[in-house]
Amino acid sequence: MRRIALLCALVVAAGCAGLVAGRALGPAGVWEVLRGGGDPLARHVVLELRLPRALVALGAGAALGVAGIVLQSALRNPLAGPEVTGVTPGAVLGAVAATGAGIAGWHSPAAVVVAAVAGGCAGAGLLWLLAGRERADPQGAAVYGVLVSAALSGLTAMVLLVAPGELGSVVQWLVGSTEGRVWAHWNLLWPWTAVWLAVAWALAGPLTLLLCGEDQAAAAGLRPGPARLAAIGCAVALTAGAVAAVGALGFVGLLVPRLAFALHGADLRTALPGAALTGAAVVGGADAAAQALSRLLTEALAADRLTVPTGAVTTCVGAALLLLVARRTPQETP
Template identity: 40%
Template sequence: MTARRHHPLLIPGLLLLVFGTAFGSVLLGAVAISPARVWAVLTGGGDAVARTIILDLRLPRMLLGLVVGAMLGLAGAALQGYLRNPLAEPSVLGASNAAALGAVCALYFGLAQLHPMILPLLAILTGLVAILTLFALSGTVESPLTLILAGIAVATLAGAGISLALNLSPNPFAAMEIMSWLMGSLENRSYAHVWIALPCVVVGAALLIADGRTLDALTLGEDGAQALGVNLSVARLRMMLGVAIGVGGAVAVSGAIGFVGLIVPHLVRPLTDRSPSSVLVPSMLGGAALLTLADIGVRLIPTNNELKLGVVTALLGVPVFLAHLIRERRLW
């Protein structure tokens, strides 16, 4: 008999949480719409005002919250397992920073004004370039420490490029637009953004989940994993491409949103057998629920200007993370 990998209520509970936050995202907002009107719209009826608000504004925003959050949570869990580092998250390989740099370049040079899709596509492209650079810097060495150091170099270079764009921005309005994007948001997103992010996230998630057996084997170290027949070169390729494509596509449409990939794996890990592969799917579901919940908070908190999503994820996540660490009295 195989050992139980999850608490029996973990996956069902997370699925209920995902569906609950998804419905809450459609129901709640600046304009009050009753559950009956929401249900009427979702079943093909409803009045014109409710249909416009729900189908054109809230539904694509909800879908993006689920998709982006799922990718960030999964990427964080996969990287923590692969690098055997409890502080690892998507930015550790520089992919999300490079994607942010691509988006900033689109804003700085005015390319985003030519077509709405130029910004996300350029963000995805620079994320892939970052991973190719990571390959060149790390060479054929399979050590996670080498990848971490190379990732820090790529992330630092991308951060310097973003700072340079802010420093040389032609006017205050350009700088404000760049800063606004860097803080992350799902406001004013459309189905076009969903169709950009979704294929990238599906491909990225498939590549990361395929590494589940490898992540478990790596708990024995590189030599132990190779003794079990794991091809570390192929595993590294899948990991880096999965992060670059998935996180690049997510960041491209949402802006830079941090902390989700760090906190979610730590929250779900105590309810698993703590093997890296057992944390992947729960982290994906938890990330989707957490980011969607944060986006609901963004809309409901009374402010003159809507808060940015990256700010709220930090405000919500840090206290929960610290309370979890105090309770667990451990990092891993």
């Protein structure tokens, strides 16, 4: 309980940091608005721009963290994050293709959600079909996941070549950004995420059994195939909702589960809430860092406005942490 309480405090701190990290309005001005004061411009900045952006960052982080731990548990592979199993690339492809066709856009979140969910399901379905009998094999599923992700990323590049005029509007999905998130995005994200988080919680028991292996799960009365399929479907839905809101935030769904397992053990009934809170804190903190870096670079380079995407922060930090983990992990010699 102490760890959960600490994570809750970190989530609140990350959200508060996102509120005060922007330009032109410091912590004192934000506090004044939250107390009910401030001029109309300050109230608009805090309540209509910064607050929904911070909430979207926290919600997307929670969704990606849980999607990652669900996938890693279902496939029994610590590298089975949404980014390398075809789920995130598929969702990005769906959003980009819909934008290129004029069906959806960055400021039409409802249409993007539908397109992202369709793409994420297509990516996961392709992995499911190609893996075949190797679905239960962690190494085999991971190899097919990397191949599917690479193929979907290539298709996304082809879409951009066909519709180069859309490059500016879709780059946020490719990198991941919380810039310009408003209440419309939050109003779609939170009920979607809440429903699928509840589904993930209902799957916590079966996922814990799957972590023990196929034979042990079957001996306990669990049908591994349907349970794994339900878990992957839940992870697809969570990832697609997050991608539709903020784009492809790199390494969140890959590294957050490792932190959750390290802190809470292999029991998903405690590790899953830990992953949700850790993901929210990570993305919320990355959003605050991106805003601070944007302000510093704008002032240092005397530019009109420079924006550092949140996904750039999560990717750089995540890659460094993954490299550190890989170097510290003992390698087995044949």
